[in-house]
Amino acid sequence: MTAATTAAATAVVNIGSLVTNDPALGDGPLGLLADAAVVFEGDRVAWVGATGAAPAADTAYDAAGRALLPGFVDSHSHLLFAGDRTREFAARMSGRPYTAGGIRTTVAATRAATDAELAANLARFVREMLRQGTTTLETKSGYGLTAADESRALRVAAEQVAGVEEVTYLGAHVVAPEYADDPAAYVDLVTGEMLDACAPYARWIDVFCEKGAFDGDQARAVLTAGKARGLTPRVHANQLSYGPGVQLAVELEAASADHLTHLSDADVAALASGATVATFLPGCEFSTRAVYPDVRRVLDAGATVALSTDCNPGSSFTSSMPFCVAVAVREMGMTPDEAVWSATAGGAAALRRTDVGRLAPGARADAALLDAPSHVHLAYRPGVPLVAEVWRRGERLPGAGGN
């Protein structure tokens, strides 16, 4: 296929190792190509192949033998918040265990923040993620916990901050402090007035199904109400203990079940048999000193696996997908190829997107160039800022350069 001449075309040439995530284009599940080129035309990928066969383009970028991969797809983050929890983290690293209750600290600060402060905070994290190669991201509400505070956070994400494409209503993050003695009344609010206020700004509905948050029956009520309003479920499942979250997610055809730190054999079988993507959040176990889940077991069962940051001020304050890839490989039994696939194509699957997470003709022109000869360096060189350039919608971002 040749690049048409209607939109400005950029050829990225001399790519030492190209991850396409399209097995029809190259080797293995990553569709790897050596000595490759990619042509972006407008905001789309127009051509992929050998550098020597690349069609003429308006401009050329010489990758000089470095690795190019699809931009990361971060399918799980909590960036609509204000305040700081440094002291809580320091206390936890001094021996205090993590519980779901810390969320309420951020709720007070978030309610007190202005719309402009929430938008500025979110925009800062979106830029931070872009610099690290994340070109598609999801983010959630969940620190307002009133109809007005949840809906205004989602409105800020949907209308005021560019680059946030996937917005999730998480009124059921934790029971609001005002309802501590009457959780059933809070579930009524989340499935009633709050849902009415939030649904216009969100594509997804999520629930923290966990001891200390919402039990299986409450989570079912929340997700069922959301589905009735046209939202698609996602579930915070089995993070702190075994529980009904995974089974509920699969039964309700959630797009993803996330965390999955404690999985029974039946949970693994359910994830392998259904369409729900198993999303692992290595930053969370890292930052809470929790036991890592064995992703190998889930992969070997045949489930689709995604990796995400879970970026949030309480349990995982990293916005770095490269960091998550490295931890998933070192601590969770994934191979480098599997982790990179899960951080790109896996994230896209968790968001039910086919336009991102791959570099093939027709896909969106979102890519990250590494200052390294291979994507394996993401795990091999942990903590090193390897992302040298980022293209989003075909535009090379200023300031992304790591060298």
Ligand SMILES: [Zn+2]
């Ligand atoms: Zn989360």
